Amino acid sequence: MKLSADLKAFEGRIGYRFTRPELLVRAVTHSSMSSATRDDNQRLEFLGDRVLGLVMADALLKHDRGASEGQLAPRFNALVRKETCADVARQIALGDVLKLGRSEMLSGGRRKLALLGDAMEAVIAAVYLDGGFEAAREMVLQLWGKRILKVEEDARDAKTALQEWAQGRGFPPPKYIEVKRSGPDHAPVFTISAELANGEHAQAEAGSKRQAEQAAAKALLDRLESA
The missing domain is CATH 1.10.1520.10 (Ribonuclease III domain)
Known part of the structure; x- marks a missing residue:
């Protein structure tokens, strides 16, 4: 071939x-x-x-x-x-x-x-x-x-780090909202939005809710830390 x-x-x-x-x-x-x-x-x-x-x-x-x-x-x-x-x-x-x-x-x-x-x-x-x-x-x-x-650096628990960031500023814990689920049942793709009380948010997608939540938390952390 x-x-x-x-x-x-x-x-x-x-x-x-x-x-x-x-x-x-x-x-x-x-x-x-x-x-x-x-x-x-x-x-x-x-x-x-x-x-x-x-x-x-x-x-x-x-x-x-x-x-x-x-x-x-x-x-x-x-x-x-x-x-x-x-x-x-x-x-x-x-x-x-x-x-x-x-x-x-x-x-x-x-x-x-x-x-x-x-x-x-x-x-x-x-x-x-x-x-x-x-x-x-x-x-x-x-x-x-x-x-x-x-x-x-990459291995840190992004959800825990984001929660600590929020608590350190007097905010309630972040919310994780399922925006969309796509793909077949045997290989779903979840889109999750990590949201803070001050309106800051970021989305990510992955093959499980847990992975998508971690990815969304990391994306939001990266944005907050670079601001």
Whole structure:
């Protein structure tokens, strides 16, 4: 199988050339495009999540040899969560090469956090199956880059930090409002708004309410702290 020009360019962005290009094609094929003769990326997503977890656990242990399990766990969660995977996917323009069904494309699938995060995990699995663990590890460490070095900052509990910010100024606790729920039942996407009594607010979306609330809280914190 020969790769299209856009997928060849994508190989350059991830720093890996496939010997079995069909694995990359499968990794970027969403379930809305699957058929009897075309596999989607759901099984690869399952595997890629585990490969990513092992790479990050190993990297964190090497980065801070004195950290306790209690310190490592939130750092690990920050690095492997769907929001981070989607952020990396945007960094390499993964959305541009996704193979989507018409309805998914029209609903903005190329920009959806959950869809991008899932596809990023599928790409990791494809590299693992094509070149082995070392190839996958090298790619992940290259793409995650400085995120590993500054993970302590990213790992803080944004909801707790936002509540402390509000209480320190005499405000009631923030409210988290579900603005929208989209996507199929097996892969919902929640849009949550984090709101303060003074009218400040920020929205975020994720594949679970908890993740969306954390992301919205972080977005609002970032805005308040940069003001």
